[in-house]
Amino acid sequence: MRAITVTEPGGPQQLQWSEVPTPSPAEGEVLVKTIAVGVNRADLLQRQGHYPPPRGISDVMGLEATGTVAELGKGVTGMSVGDEVVCLLAGGAYAEYFVVPTGQCIAVPQGVDVVTAAGLVEVAATVVSNMDGVGLEAGETLLVHGGAGGIGTFAIQYAKALGCRVLTTAGSKAKLEHCRAMGADVAIDYHDDWVAAVKEATxxxxxxxxxxxxxxxYLELNVDALATAGRLVIIGMQGGVKGTLNIGKLLSKRALVTATSLRFRPVEEKVAICQRVAEVVWPMIADGRIKPAPETRIPLKEARRAHEQLAGGENIGKIILVA
Known part of the structure; x- marks a missing residue:
């Protein structure tokens, strides 16, 4: 089979469309023929050498995909060759075939094109697991940074569906308009004093x-923007990995700072999160409470172009690679 490989860590030019061995499914896994792959900023970090896959996982990029089941591993039940599935992976999706534990495969949501579905599961799993983790409730105010991206587009709509008030930041007029269209109550240009804007809005x-x-x-600024007993959930490193924190301010607010990564969780946890997505999010998509993000489709073998577009900072919504 062919896959996108990285000759050495660096820029998008390091991505190559290469011949590699087709993987075989282990016990409890399936081999999936790729239909489409969602592109995430984690992929850019991996390409640069900053986000290697967990031990034992393919070094091919790709954390979410759709496809058809091509082969069943030993002991697999409840699935058949030819089934269309949406998959959450720890890696390996930038390829014509990939392997994945069966519990990390769920059905395509009702009414959604199978290509579009490739850009839904990673964002849904990330947002839902983290909002569950900090107990986001109806009536609370959620601030979403990067509201025009895949995560932001989903988080705005999900929080609104829960009955929350949503504030978001973005960096251009088009992106701010997109956030409002997705349901954000307040959209703030991050070039301005967004902490002051959050305080004013609340x-x-x-x-x-x-x-x-x-x-x-944003670490110290986020703590400034938190309410008393507020919860800060860090899921990305676009602004660096080392910051300073005023512990006194954190104590005075009785606030929580937590950071999570979906990729390195044990399989059983990811299986539970996938089931939560299927049970809670897929019905919200089916009845229109959550709409898929705007998408740009690019051929899988042109992944270099996808990385360049995402890194450029102007993209709204999701980039999807089509096999």
Whole structure:
């Protein structure tokens, strides 16, 4: 089979369309023929050498995909060759075939094109697991950074479906308009004093929960923007990995700072998260409460172009590679 490989860590030019061995499914796994692959910023980090896969996982990139089951591993029941599935992976999807534990495969959501579905499961699993983890509730205020991306587009709609008020940041007029169209109550240009804007929008209280993709760059600012007993959830490192934190301010607010990675969780945890997505999110998509993000489709073998577009910072919604 062919796959996107990385000759050595670096820029998009390091991505190559190469011949590699077709993987074989282990016990409890299936081999899937790829239909489409969602592109995530984690892929860019891996290409640069900053986010290697867990031990024993393919070094081919790709954390979410759709495809048809091509082969069953030993002991697999409840699935058949030819089934269309949406898959959450620890790696390996930038390829014509990939292997995945059966519990990390769920049905394509009702009414959604199988290519579009490839860009849904990673964002849904990330947002739902993290909002469950910090107990986001109806009536609370959620601040979402990067509201125009795949994560942000989903998080805005999911929080609104839960009955929350949503504030978001983005960096251009088009992106701010997109956030409002997705349901954001307040959309803030991050080039401005967004902490002050959050305070103003919440009558000085701050956000109950912040979903952050920036990491170090926003650490202290996020704590400033938190409400008393607020919860900061860090899921990305676009703004660096090392920051400073005023512990006194954190103590005075009785606030929580947590950071999570979906990729390195044990299989059983990812299986439970996938089932949660199928049970909670897929019905929201079927009845229109959540709409898929705008998408750009690019051939899988042109993954270099996809990485360049995502890194450029102008993309709205999701980039999907089509096999």
């Amino acid at each position: 009558d000085g209280q701050g956000a109950d929960v912040i979903l952050d993709v920036m990491g170090a760059k």
